[in-house]
Amino acid sequence: MAVTVATREDVIQVGEVPVTVVRGGEGPPLMMFHDELGYPGWMTWNNELASRYEVIVPLQPAYGKTPKVDWIRSYRDLGGLYARLMREQGWSGAPVIGFSAGAFAAAEIAAGCPSMFSKMVLVGPLGLRPTEGEIFDFLAVTIRTHVAATVSNVEAPEYTQMYGGEMTPLQFELFEDARAETARIGWEPFMFNDSLPHLLSGVGSLPTLLVRGSDDLIAPQGCITAYEAAIPNTTSVSIAGAGHRPEIEDPEAFLSAVNAFLGA
Amino acid sequence: MHVAYFTERPYRWVPEDVVIRNKAFFAVPNTYFDHVRGADDYNYFLDEYCYAEELGFDGVALNEHHGNPFCMGNVMNVEASILARITNRVKIILIGNPLPVIKHPLRMAEELATIDLISRGRLVTGWVRGAGSEQFFNNANPAYNREMFEEAHDFIIQAWTRPGPWRYEGKHFHYRHVNPWALPYQKPHPPMIIPGVLSPETVKWSAEHSYPYIGLGTSLGPTADLWDYYADTAAEMGYQAGPENFGYLIPTFVADTDEKAQELGKGFIYGGGQTVFSAPQYTLPPGYNSKDAIRRLSKQPGGSWLGVNRNKLMQAAIDDDAPIDYEAIRARAEGQLRKSQRNYLTLLGSPDTIIDKVKTMLTVLRPGTFVFFGPQGPVPNEDRLRNLELLAKYVMPEIKAYAEEIGLRSPFETPPGDLKLRMGEARGAVVDRGAVPTVEG
Numbered sequence: 001m002a003v004t005v006a007t008r009e010d011v012i013q014v015g016e017v018p019v020t021v022v023r024g025g026e027g028p029p030l031m032m033f034h035d036e037l038g039y040p041g042w043m044t045w046n047n048e049l050a051s052r053y054e055v056i057v058p059l060q061p062a063y064g065k066t067p068k069v070d071w072i073r074s075y076r077d078l079g080g081l082y083a084r085l086m087r088e089q090g091w092s093g094a095p096v097i098g099f100s101a102g103a104f105a106a107a108e109i110a111a112g113c114p115s116m117f118s119k120m121v122l123v124g125p126l127g128l129r130p131t132e133g134e135i136f137d138f139l140a141v142t143i144r145t146h147v148a149a150t151v152s153n154v155e156a157p158e159y160t161q162m163y164g165g166e167m168t169p170l171q172f173e174l175f176e177d178a179r180a181e182t183a184r185i186g187w188e189p190f191m192f193n194d195s196l197p198h199l200l201s202g203v204g205s206l207p208t209l210l211v212r213g214s215d216d217l218i219a220p221q222g223c224i225t226a227y228e229a230a231i232p233n234t235t236s237v238s239i240a241g242a243g244h245r246p247e248i249e250d251p252e253a254f255l256s257a258v259n260a261f262l263g264a
Numbered sequence: 265m266h267v268a269y270f271t272e273r274p275y276r277w278v279p280e281d282v283v284i285r286n287k288a289f290f291a292v293p294n295t296y297f298d299h300v301r302g303a304d305d306y307n308y309f310l311d312e313y314c315y316a317e318e319l320g321f322d323g324v325a326l327n328e329h330h331g332n333p334f335c336m337g338n339v340m341n342v343e344a345s346i347l348a349r350i351t352n353r354v355k356i357i358l359i360g361n362p363l364p365v366i367k368h369p370l371r372m373a374e375e376l377a378t379i380d381l382i383s384r385g386r387l388v389t390g391w392v393r394g395a396g397s398e399q400f401f402n403n404a405n406p407a408y409n410r411e412m413f414e415e416a417h418d419f420i421i422q423a424w425t426r427p428g429p430w431r432y433e434g435k436h437f438h439y440r441h442v443n444p445w446a447l448p449y450q451k452p453h454p455p456m457i458i459p460g461v462l463s464p465e466t467v468k469w470s471a472e473h474s475y476p477y478i479g480l481g482t483s484l485g486p487t488a489d490l491w492d493y494y495a496d497t498a499a500e501m502g503y504q505a506g507p508e509n510f511g512y513l514i515p516t517f518v519a520d521t522d523e524k525a526q527e528l529g530k531g532f533i534y535g536g537g538q539t540v541f542s543a544p545q546y547t548l549p550p551g552y553n554s555k556d557a558i559r560r561l562s563k564q565p566g567g568s569w570l571g572v573n574r575n576k577l578m579q580a581a582i583d584d585d586a587p588i589d590y591e592a593i594r595a596r597a598e599g600q601l602r603k604s605q606r607n608y609l610t611l612l613g614s615p616d617t618i619i620d621k622v623k624t625m626l627t628v629l630r631p632g633t634f635v636f637f638g639p640q641g642p643v644p645n646e647d648r649l650r651n652l653e654l655l656a657k658y659v660m661p662e663i664k665a666y667a668e669e670i671g672l673r674s675p676f677e678t679p680p681g682d683l684k685l686r687m688g689e690a691r692g693a694v695v696d697r698g699a700v701p702t703v704e705g
Binding site for chain 1: 400403405406407408544545546549550551555558559561562
């Protein structure tokens with residue numbers, strides 16, 4: 001196993017918002033937007049990519065470290081905050097990996113300003129009305145059910161490391177915070193924006209990789225199909241046997257797809 | 265003291281096993297609804313409220329829930345409008361309109377003003393945040409629940425009192441032309457009453473507005489704690505809280521004999537009763553409770569809020585195929601019913617049996633408003649009516665006399681907030697903890 005890369009947390013002022021950013025690795029910037037359950041910690045795949053990039057993870061407001069921002073009332077607003085952070089830090093033009101709701105925010109940024117990213121990886125992406133099926137209503141189930149529904153294999157080592165065992169009061173609080181903020185900005189329509197596909201059709205040749213676990217219970221295949229229809233230049237990868245978190249269920253397959261795409 | 269009658273207007277024809285299998289009333293499929301029985305019931309419950317007036321109750325209380333056979337008051341203002349016309353004397357008490365769920369405060373202001381006008385000033389309007397399940401049913405964002413509640417409330421007061429037309433640009437509501445022509449009969453507006461299940465935030469908010477707070481079948485000890493909290497807040501606001509600031513509602517079924525009351529009183533646990541109003545994931549949707557409330561919940565895994573605790577929220581999904589021992593569930597519920605009677609959370613019995621219990625509750629909590637919550641479950645109409653008769657004929661005179669003796673004045677006799685405290689003056693007691701009965705396990 002590769003040596004674990006040292007990470008640090010910076011607090012970067014974006015307007016009136018002190019955004020906590022986790023950073024690790026050396027090289028050109030690679031943005032990562034975490035999902036609706038929050039930043040899960042530095043994982044195998046982060047470590048691998050940090051050998052070639054500085055992986056930069058802004059922590060979403062109201063998820064524990066970055067304070068709640070009242071004026072952020074949609075994923076488009078959240079994307080606006082992230083875009084301003086990137087512009088002001090000189091990270092414009094970096095590639096991005098967005099997970100689930102983080103992919104929603106990345107797509108909103110790209111829709112408004114395609115040159116903000118050189119390449120875009122959207123994993124189990126929410127944000128578009130699925131062409132078939134429904135986005136799983138994870139706010140209408142208990143925390144435990146929600147977390148369990150994100151993976152196909154609850155025995156996956158990194159899943160067990162992150163979410164296994166008895167949930168501590170702190171974890172309970174953080175999950176509740178995360179789910180409350182997801183409700184606040186994604187409640188209606190639930191985790192998609194009907195204006196987004198129209199704007200995404202204008203992103204030009206922005207290379208976009210769409211990744212989905214074949215057994216994803218959260219984002220149906222119809223989410224991928226919707227992104228394929230909206231964005232002109234997409235490549236899709238299905239990771240067999242994985243659920244909504246292919247990066248922790250099958251890090252090798254995930255990295256293989258991402259490296260091939262970013263390195264190309 | 266003001267004595268009122270309340271019923272959830274339950275749909276009494278869902279097989280109990282269906283509710284038990286669903287583990288909750290909310291989300292029972294509406295294929296079990298029969299329109300003929302529904303029509304009969306809506307008419308019956310209106311008649312029942314009229315009968316309560318005829319028997320001498322001071323008020324009739326209604327509430328509203330959605331997607332739930334536990335309570336068929338889905339659009340309470342429609343029922344209240346009819347009662348405004350077909351009753352003559354009783355206060356029409358709404359406990360209450362779920363403002364964040366309805367999401368249209370201008371329409372709400374008009375509807376309530378209409379009820380107040382038709383009843384010639386008998387409306388008592390209460391506000392609630394709406395149960396957690398209501399957020400799902402109405403697609404109301406739970407994370408904005410309290411903000412929307414407070415903004416809608418403030419807007420309605422303005423709509424009733426500020427000469428129009430004017431424009432409103434709030435955070436959650438926006439109106440180009442506010443100029444309602446149906447304005448309340450009562451001036452400056454109908455009296456308010458705030459029902460709740462002991463959310464400290466709601467208790468504080470009620471005290472800040474001098475609105476009476478009505479505890480919905482809450483335990484005596486915690487209720488006393490929260491009423492002290494109300495009184496402390498009231499003192500900070502410069503007034504002495506008293507009985508006029510407090511109300512109490514309790515599930516009650518009275519029959520000619522204790523045996524019959526015990527048997528039919530099992531309707532309160534039909535299907536599991538109030539504790540299975542909705543499943544945990546619907547009772548506490550994300551963002552519905554304050555961060556402080558979630559923190560409290562996280563540190564008390566065994567603690568409970570409306571039957572929900574951290575452990576229940578951490579449970580996995582219901583296994584729909586798991587076998588269910590219906591009789592064991594019913595037996596457990598019966599045990600809970602017995603316990604709730606011992607703990608003064610449910611009153612079942614003949615008039616003689618319950619009078620002393622009510623007096624104890626009045627002594628401890630000193631409410632100026634007391635509401636009898638009528639039977640749940642498949643109780644026949646004639647037994648429901650007999651319950652009302654016995655309450656009115658034997659219980660009400662006794663408890664009203666006792667209330668008079670210990671000085672329990674209603675908010676309609678003593679305006680809440682009128683008794684001012686001088687700067688630095690200590691507030692007086694609002695509860696009598698010495699009278700709290702020993703609670704059995």
